[in-house]
Amino acid sequence: MDHELTLRVDGAEHRLSVDPRTSLLDALRQRLGNTSPKKGCDHGQCGSCTVLVDGVRVLACLTLAVTRDGSEVVTADGLSAGPPGSGGDHPLHRAFIDEDAFQCGYCTPGQVCSAAGMLDEFARGRPSVVTGDLGADPELDDAEIAERMSGNLCRCGAYPGIRAAVARVGREREGTR
């Protein structure tokens, strides 16, 4: 039996009725036609499906759509410098292009969303497993970025470019704080 729910996706509100077995990823891709998040494994192992749900990075393939009724979902396509879906580039979009932080592009929207979520977690002082001093504000160095971005696989091996892109946006953000 299908379930009714409301999702706000990239700034636009959608009412839809879904099979309770439908993942948030399939709801976005197959029901709403938003194919920005990708399906690389469907098992929460690769990170290609990463989106922001209510501001937090989430694996859309491991999330049942019916559990997110009323949520705000932002994909890499909706990510922008302003409100979700308001158009224009987010600094991460530019940085990924400038640092050639991708090749085939399939993991890229997930990387971009994950980076946005991760920079926010970092800004709020959340430590990671490689953070040395839990009492001090962590520094956004290569090791921190690598650790915090390791849930997003890239088979093309664009990791150095991804680190450079995330570091650049992180530094810009720190400069404006």
Add this chain to the structure above:
Amino acid sequence: MTEMLEHRAIGADLPRRDGAEKVRGTARYADESPAERPAYCRIVQAPLARGRITGVDPAVAEASGGVLAVLTPRSPGGRGAAEQLADTSDAEYAILQDDEVHFRGQVVAVVVAETFEQARHAADLVEVTYDEQPGDTLFSAERNDLYRPEQVESGDPPDSSEGDVDAALEAGPVRIRHTYTTPMLHNNPMEPHATTALWEPDGHGGAGSLTLWDSTQSVHAVGTTVSGVLGLDPEQVRVVCPYVGGGFGSKGIPHQNVVTAGMAARAVPGRPVRLPLTRQQTFSLAGYRPPTVQRVALAADADGRLTAIANDVVEQTSRVKEFAEQTVLPARTMYAAPNRRTSTRLAALDVPIPSWMRAPGECPGMFAPEVAMDELAHELGVDPIVLRERNEPETDPDSGLPFSSRNVLACLHRGAERFGWAGRDPRPGERVHGGWRWGTGVAASVYPTSRMPVSEAEITRVDGRYVARIGAADLGTGTWTALVQIAADALEVAVDEVDVLIGDTDHPEASVAGGSTGINTWGSTLVAAAQEFRKRFGDTPADGDSARAGVPPNDAAERYAMSAYGAQFAEVAVHADTGEIRVPRLYGTFAVGRVVNPRMARSQLVGGMTMGLGMALHENSLFDPRTGHVVNHDLAEYHVPTQADVADLRADWIDEHDPHVNAMGTKGIGEIGIVGTAAAVANAVWHATGTRVRDLPVTLDAVL
């Protein structure tokens, strides 16, 4: 000598033309192609390595919600039997044609339903019964049924022999004789193989037309294969693929999934059908690098000059279709020695069909010899780079031809300088600090430079711009951008006056994006088309003026041996207590001819090295011979390198001008990055620990 293009756009550090779409996720991949009311297809796979299907009952699945069709094998026949295929000469494509099970994971039924969830559920409800037979699945070099293939995949002979290797080994005075192994490996592009297929019975003048939006390294190969198998005129099949979410060889030869998608679409005329393989399904249906056992023998005089090189290779193929990886090739060409021997023997097993994986042959075939060279250097007490200097051939040892350019030593020297190799303490297991044992290692890289025989391009003046069309592919390699740079130089105009359209069989036929031949072939084709265009229309063409040309043959290939080369340097740290292996530094320096676009070239080389790092330390398809099953068939258990595994990993190149390869001066860069990487890491692990590991991947249990 080839007439060289004047380089203006070639060499420019331009961003990717498809960058904006890719970072937002709006670039459309095969499973995302526009489709009205798509249905979903799900494959049912055989759960045994060998046997006979005794019955298929689709009744429960058919009664399940939303099911549109269930395709079953023609034998035992009955309801839902699949269509009879026109050409089953390639057993890989003989899908649902008989009751034989050749390997675990083979397609035994196909479900089409209204939704993804319904198809997935119904696939579980198809009842298939089997007469199971004992599967012959155990790969071993000791088997007594090994055979010699007629040729290896590259078309070269399986064996070679010159001089007397055994006598040279007897004479010594320095000998290395060891067995090295590489495991079964899976390509695992991030986008699993996927197709959207639409059969329109009224299309093509009533004969029917099939459109396949497929994730492929060659739209034309898919079109040719599928039309042949289904008995259609090639004109009836159109294949579209603007973007590929990685391939690494696994999307080079069409596999069962795309033929299955075509059959499913024909079962529901007028409905587009989406068939995305699951990650798990790709492990049995999309090819893999077969495991190899390599017996390498080197003999040298006291000065370190090789007197003999041998690599006797045993590797796996499937019983249903032969795939003979060309692992033997590097030992034939890399170093000079008067006595040389290679051999290829295959074990044909009830296993999934192997296929191309990044640098098939050269990649595993450089691991064993490059570790053996490191062992020889230690035995002789010479630096590994010096050993390679002493064995640098003047002409290609295999063909006797001069090299069009060979800069492996330049790469070793430049790389050594960047890496800080000078003054290295050669003793193994001597450097412990911070609880870690430190070491460094080096290995060489090689990958042949070639051009495919068939490709065609068309250039047309449209609205004051130049629009080139060629059915090429961009796997993330940068084709969308690099071909514009080449076409612009060939037409002697700026890049912003040029568009190049790729990825569609409606464009002129292009060769596969494989064997590092893409830019060499398509670029040469565009140059020929540009010359034809200028010859006919001059510098002031009118709108609509159009010219075509095919790829010119390269006569120089008969006079010169052509390859790209490289040198890779690894620094490893092995934890003294746990054996954990890290690679803090991995530097590669390459000689790849002219680089068309530096940022994209660097990304490809770094990507190849990263995959090589995975081969060195992480990747291993664990095949269970009892069940014929790769037990770690997902990305949680098949470990590709993650962000945190890759530390200071860099690639650069020397300035190389080769006037013989093609008009651009390019050699191809997609594959050389993975060649030699695993040997460099394994050699560094030995230097750190004193433990020589000859079996990949190098894991902590081997060094504790």
